[in-house]
Amino acid sequence: MNRFHKKHILDMASLSVDEIELILNTATALKEISERPIKKVPTLRGKSIVHFFHEPSTRTRTSFEIAAKRMSADTFSISASTSSMTKGETLLDTVTNLQAMNPDIIVMRHSVSGAPHFVAKHLNASVINAGDGMHAHPTQCLLDLMTAKEAVGKIKGLKLSIIGDIFHSRVARSNIVGFVKMGATVTVAGPCTMIPPGIDSLGAQVTHSLEEAISGADIIMTLRIQKERQNNFFFPSEREYASLFGLSYDRLKAMNKNAFIMHPGPINRGVELSSDVADCPESLILKQVANGVAIRMALIYLLMGGTRDAHSN
Amino acid sequence: MRIRIENGTVVDPSQNLDAKRTIYIDGKKIKDVLEPEDISNPPFSADETDYVYNAEGQIICPGFLDMHVHFRDPGQEYKETIETGCKAAAHGGFTDVCCMPNTVPVNDQPEITKYMIEKARALGGTRVHPVATISPGSNGKALTEMGLLLQAGACAFSDDGYPVTDAQLMRRAMEYARSFDALIISHCEEMRLASGVMNEGIISTRMGLAGIPNAAESIMVMRDIALCELTGARLHIAHVSTAQSVEAIRRAKEKGLPVTAETAPHYFTLTDSAVLEYDTNAKMNPPLRSEKDREAIRKGLADGVIDAIATDHAPHAELEKKVPFDLAANGIIGLETSVSLSMSLVHDGILTFSQFVEKMSLNPSKILKITPKMVASGQAADITIIDPSKAYSVSSKSFQSKSRNTPFDGWSCRGKVMRTIADGKIIY
Ligand SMILES: [Zn+2]
Ligand SMILES: [Zn+2]
Numbered sequence: 001m002n003r004f005h006k007k008h009i010l011d012m013a014s015l016s017v018d019e020i021e022l023i024l025n026t027a028t029a030l031k032e033i034s035e036r037p038i039k040k041v042p043t044l045r046g047k048s049i050v051h052f053f054h055e056p057s058t059r060t061r062t063s064f065e066i067a068a069k070r071m072s073a074d075t076f077s078i079s080a081s082t083s084s085m086t087k088g089e090t091l092l093d094t095v096t097n098l099q100a101m102n103p104d105i106i107v108m109r110h111s112v113s114g115a116p117h118f119v120a121k122h123l124n125a126s127v128i129n130a131g132d133g134m135h136a137h138p139t140q141c142l143l144d145l146m147t148a149k150e151a152v153g154k155i156k157g158l159k160l161s162i163i164g165d166i167f168h169s170r171v172a173r174s175n176i177v178g179f180v181k182m183g184a185t186v187t188v189a190g191p192c193t194m195i196p197p198g199i200d201s202l203g204a205q206v207t208h209s210l211e212e213a214i215s216g217a218d219i220i221m222t223l224r225i226q227k228e229r230q231n232n233f234f235f236p237s238e239r240e241y242a243s244l245f246g247l248s249y250d251r252l253k254a255m256n257k258n259a260f261i262m263h264p265g266p267i268n269r270g271v272e273l274s275s276d277v278a279d280c281p282e283s284l285i286l287k288q289v290a291n292g293v294a295i296r297m298a299l300i301y302l303l304m305g306g307t308r309d310a311h312s313n
Numbered sequence: 314m315r316i317r318i319e320n321g322t323v324v325d326p327s328q329n330l331d332a333k334r335t336i337y338i339d340g341k342k343i344k345d346v347l348e349p350e351d352i353s354n355p356p357f358s359a360d361e362t363d364y365v366y367n368a369e370g371q372i373i374c375p376g377f378l379d380m381h382v383h384f385r386d387p388g389q390e391y392k393e394t395i396e397t398g399c400k401a402a403a404h405g406g407f408t409d410v411c412c413m414p415n416t417v418p419v420n421d422q423p424e425i426t427k428y429m430i431e432k433a434r435a436l437g438g439t440r441v442h443p444v445a446t447i448s449p450g451s452n453g454k455a456l457t458e459m460g461l462l463l464q465a466g467a468c469a470f471s472d473d474g475y476p477v478t479d480a481q482l483m484r485r486a487m488e489y490a491r492s493f494d495a496l497i498i499s500h501c502e503e504m505r506l507a508s509g510v511m512n513e514g515i516i517s518t519r520m521g522l523a524g525i526p527n528a529a530e531s532i533m534v535m536r537d538i539a540l541c542e543l544t545g546a547r548l549h550i551a552h553v554s555t556a557q558s559v560e561a562i563r564r565a566k567e568k569g570l571p572v573t574a575e576t577a578p579h580y581f582t583l584t585d586s587a588v589l590e591y592d593t594n595a596k597m598n599p600p601l602r603s604e605k606d607r608e609a610i611r612k613g614l615a616d617g618v619i620d621a622i623a624t625d626h627a628p629h630a631e632l633e634k635k636v637p638f639d640l641a642a643n644g645i646i647g648l649e650t651s652v653s654l655s656m657s658l659v660h661d662g663i664l665t666f667s668q669f670v671e672k673m674s675l676n677p678s679k680i681l682k683i684t685p686k687m688v689a690s691g692q693a694a695d696i697t698i699i700d701p702s703k704a705y706s707v708s709s710k711s712f713q714s715k716s717r718n719t720p721f722d723g724w725s726c727r728g729k730v731m732r733t734i735a736d737g738k739i740i741y
Contacts, residue, residue: 191492192544193485208492233456233485240458 004302008120008127011136012178020182024146027291027298033070034293044073047304050103051077052094053130054110059265059289060130060139064107067296076103095119105300108132113170126303128296137170140264141178143295144221147288148179151260152218156183161213162204163245164223164272165194167234171264172223176204189213190245193234210245214255219284221262222247222272238271249276260284314363314737315339317355321368321698325375325688326667326675336373338694341737345690364739368698371731374670375686376408376695379648380677381473381498381551381575381623384410384441387428388417393628393715395432395441398648400713401626402439403740405648406673406697406730410439411623411681414446415474421446421457423465430466438740439733442468442683444498447486451475456482456489463493468681471498473551476533478504483537487546496681498549501533501558502599510639512585512600520588522638527606530599531557538565541572549680550574552625554599556609563618573680574613575621578647578654579720581610587720593634593641594720597627615663620676624651628716642718649712650721656701656728666701673697694737703729 004022006015015023033041049068053061061077068075078098091110098106105126108116113133120127131137145155152158160179166172166188176186180203187205188195189212200206207213214220225241235241252259261273261283269275278285316338323334323346337344337356345356384398385391393401395412402410412429414420420429426443433441445467446457451474459470470490476499477483483499490497506529511517513524534550538561541548550562553576565572579597584604587595595601613619627644634641655673658664664672674697678685686695709722733741 192488192546193492230455233482233489235489236456236458240460244460 004305006303009138009299009303010117010120010127010129012138012141012174012181015138017181020142020145020178023142023295023298023302024149026302027142027146027294030297030301031291031294033297034290039070040072041070042072043301044068044071044304047073047104049073049075049105049107049300050098050101051075052098052106052108053077053079054108054115055131057109057131060109063289063292064130064296067293068300070293071297071300073300091115091118092122095122099123099125105303128299128303131170133170134168135170135173137174138178139292139295139299140171141174143288143292144175144262145178145182146291146295147262147284148219150287150291151284155179158184159187159216159218160184160221161187161189161217161219162221162223163189163210163213163247165225165229165234166190166199166223167194167196168226168229169223173202175221176202180204187213187217191235211255214252214259217256217259219260219262220247220252220256221264223264224266224268225271242271246272246274247277248274249280252277262288264288315357315361316364316366316734316737316739317362318366318368318373318696318698321371321373323373323688324666324670326671327375327685327687328689330688331667334373334688336688336696338734338737341694343688343690343692343694346688366698366732368731370702371698371700372666373688374697374699375674375688376733376735377406377652377673377697378409378677378683379407379624379626379651380411380621380681381577382410382412382626382648383415383628383644384412385416385628386432387425392630395429396436397713397715398626399433399436399439399441401646401648403733403735404713404730405650406652406699406733406741407439407648408686408695408697408733408735409442409683411442411444411468413471413473414444415451419446419451420444421449421451423458423461426462426465426467437738439735442466442681444469444471444473446470447472447477447497448482453477453479453482456486459489459495460493463495468683469496469498469549471500471551473498473500476500476502476504480536480540484540484544487540487544487548491544491546494547494682496547496549498551499533499537500551501530501537503529503532506532507598510596511588512602514585514603516585516588520591525600527555527557527602530555531561534558534561538562538570538572541565541570542568545571547571548573552577552580552599552623553610553613553619554580554602554606556606559609559613559618563613566618573620574618575623576610576614576619577623577625578651579645581607581614581658582654583720588638591638592720593636593638594645594718596638596641596643597625597645598643611658611663614658614672620672620680622651622655622672623677624648628714629718630716634718644718646712646714646716646719649714650707650719652699652730653707653726653728654721656699656726659701660727694734696732696734697730698732699728700731701728703727705729
């Protein structure tokens, strides 16, 4: 399959295996652009992309900006503080106004789960979900798939363990769905308070033992522990979390000699991950960042190629 | 030291044993448990024996465990210390106790947990298993570091004395505890309803004292059972005092939920009529209830709904009890009367001897996941010896506890602790 027929990238559940493979292959082909002295191709000249970030984000937003610029698209930014939403405008009002500007793609991050799906229903433009609430973060999953494939060789049969606050993590939800769909085995680990009920129905195996999660894994992904989760009693203290589920290099090596390390960032050094793990040779964290740009270039490229088909249908 | 215990009957429900045996203890372990006809071949000779105990007519049981005591150490050593508490426990037949965390400060830090264990270990008598708090300061506002506390030796978690009012906190505490298969012990009390000083009923009305209705307890029992069902965590209900609580626990067990329960000797021995003379030594929380409740507790013990007998040993200084009833501190000491009062359940035909030992030793061990004690060769020499028919009258003067707040002073009892042996050492 060469054509991409999706109009939106909302979550991993709505992408097929073939579509995911096409995105990964396209990203691999486009990655080379970022390594050229002149890191720009004219492919999407004249296309306009709005970056609508209702929740603060530096990394994801920058990654999308760079991806768009390397493809020569025009970009516009709206953040929660600059949009009229702070003045009481509803999401629907904002979206209707955006529609009037006739953008081709809206890249959207929102603190409310399902907000991008809502916007997609009311817009003619394509919507890329750059993270919604605790629900989904499909571009993160795609860049993780790409990074994992580069490191291990293939996704099928790969063992991924995700450790930490699964409950609040859109990255965990998307990665469980995406990796399982592509034939990997996904194990999640954390204190029971951080493992939401029914997560196994997404295809994940659940353990509360760090040792069990780490020992057999090819790739270990740790998640950021947010101190404010103490407020709703999800965990007692960073000290306890670090001692029970925090990964130091010695601890990692005692349980697993060969596993690679991933983290969606930003890292809480000394809590879920010690510095010697973040910066160790097995760490793929900077590769994840580089692949993030390639995946986002691939997505806007494919969505723009797919728009014509969407119109003809 | 080498000890031989002869002529006694071993009652050990963990191995379904109820028969005459001679026991040989060598050092910290039971060397051998021999049938009378096999004693011609002892593991060590009479010459090599340091101490012989003649247990004629007596019952030899695996060491008893009281899973609910208050030792007031650190912070209120004028009421009890770990030393006096452990001596009282040994005197009462207990090789092991679980200390509730409402000391001053409360046991919410690994350092405090370690202090309690180490202090008892240095004394070499009854062992202490600290229960740590659910919330720092038992203030019901956050979670304690359960993982670190377990590593320090905590055996369970409870905000005993300060019920967890926030259902969300209790839910998370149970969820978090499930990560470690740790036990949550709930002091079930709805604080707004429990604003009285004794059981709500005819007697409180007659005496003009503010009452605490049964619902103050059972509402929280039911809430916590619902949270147990939600989270799958192991829940233990402390000091059950009402018929409604027994019913709720019965239904939870029928559903297969991991719920267990304890009651204290005063709840199956006394009723609120003990308060009639404004006796402050009959004031405790939960309060002594009606005859109907007492019957329900006894039935719950008989049919296994209530798994364990624990004293809620709560020492208070004389000046805290020698005040008008309204102002008196809650709680009574219980370690040195528990076995004798509980033996009456056997004499009354409510429990078999084996069931009695289950409630005092095997079941609390299972609930706490502490290795159950066994009177068998190779096992730790933890033994409680009882004379079931010995009649005596309770004298609080003979107590080892630092406090004297018991309503049972002068009571006539049948059944007495004769010896307590922990790790091969005769500690009473
Ligand atoms: Zn209590
Ligand atoms: Zn208590």
